[in-house]
Amino acid sequence: MLQFLKFHKIPLLLFLTAAVFYWSFVYDLDRADFPKMLMLYAGLFFLSFKIIQLLKTRFWLLAGAALIFRLIFLIALPDLSQDFYRFIWDGRLLANGINPYLSTPDLLMKSAHFGNISQAQELVNGMGALSASNYTNYPPINQLIFAVAGKLSENSILFSVTIFRVFILLAEIGILFFGRKLLKKLNLPEHYIFWFILNPFVIIECFGNLHFESVMGFFILLSFYFLWKRKWIISAIILGISISVKLLPLMFLPLFLKFFSSKKNDSENIENRHSTTQFSEKITDLKSIKWAKLIGFYAIVLLTVVLSFLPFYNSAFLSNFSESVGLWFQKFEFNASIYYIVRWIGFQIKGYNIIADAGKVLPVVTFIIILTISIFRKNNSLKSLISGCVFALAFYFLLSTTVHPWYIVTPLLLSVFTKYRFPIIWSFMAILSYSAYGNAEFHENLWLVALEYIVVISFAITEVFFPKKLSFSLLS
Template sequence: MAGILFFLAQVPREEFSLTFLLFSLAFAGMVGLFFLAEEKLNFRSVLLAGLLLRLAVFPFAPQWSDDFVRFLWDGELLKIDQNPYDQTPREWQEANDDPDNSYLNQLFDNLNSPDYYSVYPPLNQAIFWLGAKASKCFVWNGYFTLRLILLLGEIGVFVLLWKILMAFQLPIKRIFWYWFNPLVIMEITGNLHFEGLVLLFLMASIWAIQKGKLGLSGGFWGIAIGMKLLPLMLAPAFLALGKSRKSVWFWVGTALATLISFTPLLIEHSWVNFAQSLKLYQGKFEFNASIYYLLREVGFWIEGYNTIAFLTKILSLSTGILIGYFSWKRQPKSLFELVDLMVLIYLVYLILQPVVHPWYILPALGLSVLRGKMTFSLWGFGAIFSYQAYENADFQEQYLYLILEYGLVVLGIYLDYFSKKMKPHRHIEVT
């Protein structure tokens, strides 16, 4: 697998056929390891094997995403005491154009969003700053530093997954679905996406609940919110769980961590531009969607144009209603029922979103490992079909690949939620 990932990390996303072939081989390798592995596994051996796979992609620049350029750009602004939320890159470049600053000029020329304010929360910006400080005006140094930080986060995820699986006497080889997963390795270590850190703090929150440290659990959840905002949608799940709902310390920990995380947005009214970018993102972009695309076609048929502005509002409202309903209906009484609900919330959100990049599914994939559910494991393979769009100059998606991807998702939903052969899971009270 390491050899396959070594070559996969060098393949541009525009070469979909080769990307799909190598990814499929790596995914098959993971599945093979899962079925061949014994129930008793050595912690150090599994840890080192996963690290070896990640080190195989370490030397190469991200090939599937250019978001890391914005990470380094924002970090460079912070390094020179500039506010990355104050101006768009183009506005900053026009006001501060320095022909001698070849590094910033190089970053600007490779940005994919020079006309948008930064959409990355302050905790992300702190990590970007570390990458910029270590870069010494060399891109490789910058993304190497970010990669090292994300790798440390991945080790943390591995340790927490192992501890939780061991504590509840669950099959330890379930960890393979995350630790050896080529999508996880490529999107986090390879392409520098921060969903691995989000998962780290969600796992830490779950582990702290299991240990009865409710204030700490709330704090970890607050940090996860500070990393990506999206974990805020898990609030109904924590409200539905009696132990967290009744704990003042849980909510104090959450409030403190969240407030500290977002306080920098109060500087120079940064929150205004930050919120503007979030709003723009929700009402303008579309990629690799499912239900949204079906409704969009209905909108074309009825109205004769793309009704994205209307649909995003309706789908956002529907997402909130469904999350609230499932949280009220399920009322988790055990730690794993809470995890089940968290995974379901992510599923509802992603199914109704107009933009679903492959790395968006990774926190839910990691959480679902604890329950042995298949939806996100199957989606972890199906997500590779979304990269087909990049082989076209206009990023045109083909419905065949969308059908293949979401066909696997539907299969997973059937197996996890509707199959009569579902086995009952261990019930562990936490209330």
């Protein structure tokens, strides 16, 4: 023990300091105090960087540190998000045999036939008027997790939160286990996975604030792992499950176009050997695609998704769910980049907010970009496929009207299996969006939003087009 302390004095000091910072973040931070939040987060990011750097050969020490940091959050209610109240609400509805997709919380509370859901008014007040007045948009596997908490914890909000955290912890343990395996298969250092597992962004947003991106990320990663093992049927089923946690992986489907090709690159080194010709694949190479296998993969993915939704289906379900999802494109706006420029242009030309029109056009532009990546980029190895997914997500978020910080969890996870580091920079810069909590009107500081995206986009452009200018590696 004394010898261990002697040789690990600095990492231990860093660990203890980080633990104190996390404790302060959880139990001694008002979310309106943005300067303190920013200082704590910057400190945690630096401390995590140094801990990984010093202990990158001590895998289980890093894993233990990640677990301990998470346990600090275990008995605390989330402070930076109120979404968990809606999770508990949906789960208790399901536990009482009520389909959560068929009515809004506001309407149910006014209904004379509404059953006795424990703490109903507290949950509605907690989720806020915006959530309470809209239909749920959480897919079935997410709802299943909510239902487990609803069944096991009928009268305690804190116990429900703890159950959610158990699911998230299990998912992140799975990411650690299979991420390590996949990194080895791709000939990448196994400690890279800790830029996800030990990243304070992930610990705070997923385990702390109860966002299920890491659960979705686990299924995406597991799907890619089985894809590497050439078990594409199992991979397709698991990818379908990931879509039923969050709809986001639907956008990956076009990127599989060239993966099922007779021109495979088994060495998985295509990304390194062709870094200057990433987009040089010719349309004529589409002839090498194994269309039967590709169509079969798509069919299994979509069938898995459809089957997961069937228990909830009735005539009103599709309308309610699509209406709720559509709100994110045509009503809500937060921490956007290109859209804010489009909005400004709209005010100059039209004299009003054009989000309703832009919300219809920007997803089409995103789809065209993803289709272009699918056709012209080499995605016939797992490394290049994952890189394609990172770029697809990046373009999607850059063109979105709403980009909450936790959305960056998925590109961050996938980036550790590639040579691209801009999602790590993004995971740090995303904290700037919380400046909106620093005022009673919840107004964004557009200068900070601009700073966030200028830094992220500049770093991404440098990585893609001028990689030699970056004389360091964030993950080395």
